[in-house]
Amino acid sequence: MLLLIVPFILGIISHIIYRKTKASTRVCLDGAQYDHAIIIGGSIGGMVTAAYLTQYFSRITIIESDDVLNDKLMKCTPEELLGYRCHLESPAPIGRSSVPQMYQIHLMAIGGRIILRELFPQLDQKLLNEYNVRSYSLKNESRLVVNDVLLHSNLTEDFRWLGIDRFTLEIAIRKELCSQYGHKIQWICNSKVKQLLVDQSLNIVKGVKYRHKQSNHASTVDLYGDFIIDCSGPYSSTMKWLKEGLNLIIPTEQIHFGCGYLTFVGERMKTGNSLLDSKPVIGCTVNTPEKNNGWFIIPIRTIKGTDKRSLGTLSTVAINSNNSEYPPSDSYENLLEWAKDNLHSDFYTILKSTQVCSPLISYNRPIDYWKYVESLGEKWPENFILLGDAMCTVNPQFGQGMTHACRQARELGNIFAENLYELKDISHIYNNRASAISEECWRASTASDWKTPKLKVVKTDKNGETKTCQRDGNSDATTSDHLQAPLLMKFMQWYMFWFLQCAGKSGQFSTEFQYVMNQCSSPFQLFNPLTVLIVFYAALMNYLSLFIKRSF
Numbered sequence: 001m002l003l004l005i006v007p008f009i010l011g012i013i014s015h016i017i018y019r020k021t022k023a024s025t026r027v028c029l030d031g032a033q034y035d036h037a038i039i040i041g042g043s044i045g046g047m048v049t050a051a052y053l054t055q056y057f058s059r060i061t062i063i064e065s066d067d068v069l070n071d072k073l074m075k076c077t078p079e080e081l082l083g084y085r086c087h088l089e090s091p092a093p094i095g096r097s098s099v100p101q102m103y104q105i106h107l108m109a110i111g112g113r114i115i116l117r118e119l120f121p122q123l124d125q126k127l128l129n130e131y132n133v134r135s136y137s138l139k140n141e142s143r144l145v146v147n148d149v150l151l152h153s154n155l156t157e158d159f160r161w162l163g164i165d166r167f168t169l170e171i172a173i174r175k176e177l178c179s180q181y182g183h184k185i186q187w188i189c190n191s192k193v194k195q196l197l198v199d200q201s202l203n204i205v206k207g208v209k210y211r212h213k214q215s216n217h218a219s220t221v222d223l224y225g226d227f228i229i230d231c232s233g234p235y236s237s238t239m240k241w242l243k244e245g246l247n248l249i250i251p252t253e254q255i256h257f258g259c260g261y262l263t264f265v266g267e268r269m270k271t272g273n274s275l276l277d278s279k280p281v282i283g284c285t286v287n288t289p290e291k292n293n294g295w296f297i298i299p300i301r302t303i304k305g306t307d308k309r310s311l312g313t314l315s316t317v318a319i320n321s322n323n324s325e326y327p328p329s330d331s332y333e334n335l336l337e338w339a340k341d342n343l344h345s346d347f348y349t350i351l352k353s354t355q356v357c358s359p360l361i362s363y364n365r366p367i368d369y370w371k372y373v374e375s376l377g378e379k380w381p382e383n384f385i386l387l388g389d390a391m392c393t394v395n396p397q398f399g400q401g402m403t404h405a406c407r408q409a410r411e412l413g414n415i416f417a418e419n420l421y422e423l424k425d426i427s428h429i430y431n432n433r434a435s436a437i438s439e440e441c442w443r444a445s446t447a448s449d450w451k452t453p454k455l456k457v458v459k460t461d462k463n464g465e466t467k468t469c470q471r472d473g474n475s476d477a478t479t480s481d482h483l484q485a486p487l488l489m490k491f492m493q494w495y496m497f498w499f500l501q502c503a504g505k506s507g508q509f510s511t512e513f514q515y516v517m518n519q520c521s522s523p524f525q526l527f528n529p530l531t532v533l534i535v536f537y538a539a540l541m542n543y544l545s546l547f548i549k550r551s552f
Contacts, residue, residue, distance in 0.1 A: 032058040033416070034423065038208055038225035040193050042068055044170055045388035045405030046231035047177050051119045052413030053227075054181045061223065063188045063210055065232075067095030073171055074178075078131040082301060082314070085167050086265050086358040103361040104263050105296055105318035106166035107399030110159055111519030112406040120176040127164060127172060132301050135160040138514060142281035145344075146513075147448070148291070149500040154507035159514050161281060163299035165265075165316055166402070193237070194220055196228070198245040198381065204424070205245075205384035226423060228384045229412075231405070234369055236390040246381055249464045251372040256456040257288075257449040258324030259395060260364035262335070265300070266317050266354040269309040276350060280313055284344060285397050288451040292323040294397060295347045307355075317354060319343070320397050322452050329362040368446050369393050374435040376462070382424040385431065387412070392438035394445035403519045404441050408434045440523050444516070447492035450485040457483060498539045499526060509534075 037057040039046045042064030050060050072094045076084070084094055085103075108116070116123055127133050136142065138159040144151045162169075177185065190213045197207040207224035230238050242248040270277050283296040301314040319327050319339070327342070328334040339348045370392045373380055388405030411433050415426055449455075456470040469483035485493070503509040512531070515521040525531075 032056055033419075034226045035059065036061070036225040036227075038063065038223060038228045039231055040208065040229065040236075041065075041231035041233060041390070042174075042187065042189075043231065043233070044166075044173060044402050045390075045409060046229075047170075047173050048115065048119065048406050049229055049231060049387055049409040049412065050185055051177060051181060052409055053416070054184045055413070056416045057226070058184070060181075060185045061188060061225065062185060063191050063193055063208065063223075065190070065192050065213065067190050068174060069178075069187055069189055070095040074175065078168070081131075081168050081171060085165055089359055103358075104166070104261055104363055104396075105298060105316045106169075106396075106402060107298060108162055108164070108169060109399055109403040109518040110161070112403030113162055114520075115403075115406040115410050116173070120173065120180065123172060123176050124162075126176075127162065127169075131164070131168060131172065132303070133162065133164045133168075134299075134302055135162050136281050136299065138281070141279055143276075143279040143283075144281070145284040146503075147285060147287045147497065147500050149504040151500075151503055151513065152505060152507045152510040154510075155514065156507050156511045159518060161298075163280065163301075163313075165300040168300070190214060193232075196241040196245050196384070197222060197224065200246055202382070203246065203379075204382040226383065227426070229387055230385070230390045231387045232390055234389040234393040236386065238386060238390065239371070242381070248376070248379065248381070249460070249462055251375050251462050252458075252460045253368075253370050253372070254456075254458040255368035255446055255449055256458070257322050257368070257395070257452040258292075258454055259366040259449075260321045260324070260326045260362065261318055261366070261396070262321075262327050262329050262360060262362045263316060263318040264356055264360050265314055265358040266356050267303070267305060267307075268297070268311040268313050268315055268350065269307065269353045269355060270311060271349050271353045273346075273349060276346060277311060280311075280315070282346075282350070284347065286320060286322045286448070288322045288448060289453050292321060292325045292452075293327070293342055294320050295343060296320070296397075297350065309353075314357065315354075317351070322449070323454050324364075326362065326364060329360045332356055332360065335360065366393070366396055368395060368442070368449055370438065370442055372435070374431045376431075378428065380427060380431060382427055385412070385427050385434070387434070391434060392442060394441050395449055398444060398517055400441045400445065400517075400519065404437065407437050407519060411437065440519075443492060444523060447489050447496060450489045451493060455483065494539075495527075495535060498535045498542075499531075502535060502538055 034057045037053050037060045039050055039060065039062045042062045046062055050062055053060055088094065138161060139153065139155045188210065191210045192213055193208045193210045195209040196205050197209060198205050205228050207222060208228060209220045209222055211220045212218045230236055239250055242250065280299045281297070284294050286292055286294040296318045297315050299313040299315045302312055303314055305312055321327065327338050336352055339351050371386060373386060373391060387408050389401060394400060412430055415421065415429055415433070421429060454471060456468065458466060458468050460466045471483055499509065503513050512525055516523050516526060
């Protein structure tokens with residue numbers, strides 16, 4: 001009798017497990033685990049996410065607000081792309097509307113470049129061979145000043161940056177994505193997502209409602225998917241959608257520090273200073289509050305200049321500002337006069353010898369903005385996530401944004417690859433892991449931003465109550481509440497000051513700093529016991545020296 005009962009019980013258990021597995025996993029003909037993923041936003045974060053998810057979903061739909069697949073962009077030559085970047089006052093003629101990324105300076109850090117190589121093995125060679133870009137050695141071809149400290153150039157390991165503008169890189173990635181994964185990916189361009197389709201009783205996002213932009217009177221279309229990813233950037237409407245659909249409020253923190261950028265493309269000419277002319281990559285960060293302006297020069301093309309003074313590179317030249325101390329953008333002559341009085345003489349020397357090849361484009365909207373999705377735990381809806389700037393955006397001066405999005409996309413891919421979780425649990429697991437990535441970028445950026453004299457911090461809690469604190473620029477007094485940097489931020493400011501003093505004298509410290517800034521290792525690397533001991537010793541010796549001088 002027992003021999004008959006045991007198989008019967010095992011059969012029931014097997015049937016239950018089978019039904020649960022079937023409910024959480026759709027087996028598709030092509031071997032993918034799930035049927036349909038929807039990605040909101042077709043920029044770099046959205047495309048990298050799509051590439052990772054092709055292994056796990058039979059079909060992927062990317063909903064993009066602009067006409068990014070038009071022939072002008074997809075069939076143009078590298079020279080035509082450069083012409084668009086340099087000469088268009090507005091991106092509208094090439095299917096883009098109010099996209100500042102086309103013009104502003106960007107950097108694909110080495111951590112992000114590694115991810116792109118994994119996904120698109122041919123991309124690097126195509127960029128180098130077809131687009132006249134090249135990689136640059138940070139050890140031999142850069143001069144980087146961080147917080148008024150010239151980083152030691154004798155790195156123990158070299159890092160190679162890819163000299164390319166964001167506009168060209170995005171189009172090249174899009175071509176590779178369509179070539180490699182086009183059979184799985186459908187693009188819906190010129191369309192805006194207007195709403196999430198949710199089931200409030202199950203706390204799940206089931207799809208999106210979108211509308212074609214060509215007509216305000218066009219009806220909306222319902223699109224259902226198994227997993228939805230918002231990659232629409234810092235101005236994502238997710239806050240509004242979740243409040244309307246699920247009555248869910250995301251706790252947030254905004255740090256307004258008066259950030260702005262002025263960017264143009266220029267052909268670098270010889271200055272007569274061989275030290276400057278031999279460095280294609282040159283940068284100097286803001287050092288708030290003493291110096292609220294920084295500058296960067298990053299090559300985007302190698303060219304054959306017609307002028308014998310040409311250095312053979314087209315570069316993106318950018319001035320970044322904190323504390324709302326923006327440079328003039330009305331004319332190059334006024335910019336030169338302002339630079340002479342406000343920026344380092346090295347930059348002014350380069351600037352006055354540079355031949356301008358594009359309009360001067362200003363952009364004064366960046367803030368630090370974090371949506372604390374991980375704090376909501378199980379209240380966060382199933383099958384829906386934020387990725388990249390849609391979750392967390394930071395001060396662009398360290399070039400973290402694109403790599404931050406790529407790393408989160410890779411982490412999402414890792415979660416699916418582990419094959420340990422039901423689909424309904426993945427959004428919560430992702431929120432915790434992705435937030436850890438965001439925190440690394442957030443700490444690196446905001447520690448410096450908290451020193452801005454005119455600072456505004458806006459925090460919203462889970463109940464929707466908002467608290468605003470603001471400095472007046474002359475003291476720590478605030479208009480609504482006392483605003484002081486958190487204790488952790490004060491320690492970070494102190495520690496990084498002394499760490500950078502060491503990095504100016506030590507190639508090892510400079511290398512460790514580059515590892516972190518290029519998102520190849522965690523910021524915790526800067527706090528290993530030996531490093532901390534050396535930093536504290538340097539600070540102690542300085543304090544002791546000052547004490548002795550004052551005593552005598």
